[in-house]
Amino acid sequence: MVLDHPEGDLTLRTLSRHAGLSERHLSRLFRAQAGMSVREYAEQARVAFASRRLTETADSPESIAREVGFGTEATLRRAFLRVLRISPLEYRERFT
Template structure:
């Protein structure tokens, strides 16, 4: 795995994004924390960045995800 990450840094970025979205989705359904707070906690920095990544990976916004799965 280490070699894959070193040889293909874009794959490392993708894996980190997927992990962050997974963690954010869990926080969205298990807490009442705001999307802005969750974005900072999982490493996206801003709610806008969380929203873009979430839409790309999950095909719905973080708010829609929370409403649908809580």
């Protein structure tokens, strides 16, 4: 679900309902298997999708942010800085 629909509702509540597990159980399983929280994984997946869009298209960061589920360019920027330690525009300049 996360990789197929990064723009979707990727909250622990939604994902646990989709998996048919309690939030607590999914959280424990996820951390044990992936080594990170559901929120961290969802953010990293969205950053990966946005990174690809930044290098493969001329779409604006604002448009890409909405497309991959960040909502706003500011949220996209904060996630990029947290995950990649570089802004989306710097990423585009460096890797295009």
